[in-house]
Amino acid sequence: MNKLKLYTTRCGWVLLFATIMVTACKKDDHFIGGSATSPKTDLTTYDYLKQNKLFDTLIMLIDKAGMKDEINGDVTFFASTNYSIKLLLDARSSQLQLAHNNENLTYTIDSFPPAELRDSIRAYMFKGKIVREDLSLDPTFYKNLDGQDFVVRLRETTDYGGIFDKPVRYMSLTKIINGKDPEPLPPGFPKADIDKEDICRTTGILTKTGVLHVLNNNHFFYWR
Template sequence: MNKLQPIIIKYAGALLLASLLFAACKKDDHFIGGTPTDPYAKSNLTTYDYLKQNKLFDTLVLMIDRAGMKDEINGNVTFFASTNYSIKTLIDVRTKLIQLKYNDENIKYTLDSFPVMELRDSIRAYMYKGNVERRNLSLERQVFKNMVGEDFIIRLVETTDYSGIFSKPVQYLELTKIIDGQDPDPLPENYPDARKDIADIIQTSGILTKTGVLHVLRNSHKFYWIR
């Protein structure tokens, strides 16, 4: 997990986390970062409707609609959702690429520019059959195959960043894209960057919707794992 650099922001974040973690002794299912809330708070909504009612997922919902995948999202699946910020990063990268290709800074890449089949594969890459929940995970690496046949590691990771506040490490859910076989542990100093797996932290985990399980990747996640 990336550490906040400014000291004031760091301590402010620690205090916020402290207030959220106060209820951690009572529940252990639905986490925002490393903290729990009621996992059944949105159980009356399908996964698609949960995303649609939250403005953080406006762009993702548009992608799902364009791909014609509402029914798939509402199937018995676990979905790792990307926020608008994450998808915007990809669109910005695509925009720069086509501007360079055509030497025209006025060209813009938009959602309509994505081929439908690419959209479907990209969204399915964040989908897993059945329920993938924290209670079935541990600190050990577990490999799951997504709905396009790619292998990902889903596990819990611990941080001691708040050891001055809590007696036990805080556990986060982590999703890792395997690039060229699992990285060795420990990682050699000269291990090529191009072969390194790409890991990201889940900012909200364990949302049990009416139709499946929803986890939310942090805003800094780069949609479809662009480096």
């Protein structure tokens, strides 16, 4: 391929990518991963997750916990990807190996006590619908189905390498630990009391039964 053709091809892809990004932002003022698609699906929340390989491990956890009907209730579910759950499995495997001085031991899906598993999954479930249209940059407080306190809010960022000419807003989920953190954090604030916040890579999937948001891959399942 000559240099002119290579340059033209690259420019074409860049322009296509930029067009997709701008179109997505105009439509929703929001773009974090993935592509712009219709927010509605005729699938239940469980079936939507099951047909996507990104949630294979999550479906295994839901099945082991016997929570298919709960997931398909009138709830907002913040789903963790396979990568998030693997972070927990790897950490528990390391703990197991150290405790027994045996590097061949692994913590698997079968190792989870069912009661702990149900509590962990319910930690990501909220009664009713939580949607972007009802959120702002100010914190909105919710209790999950375990009765724990959380904040769901929008966050602004300009960290997109100059692609956009205005800040992009994304949704975040924060687990509150010993009361909401002051903003900004004062010097010497106890590490153990710092709230745990994660952004969503995909938001606002309206399933047949509820609302689905997807946490980023770096989220540590059940906030370790």
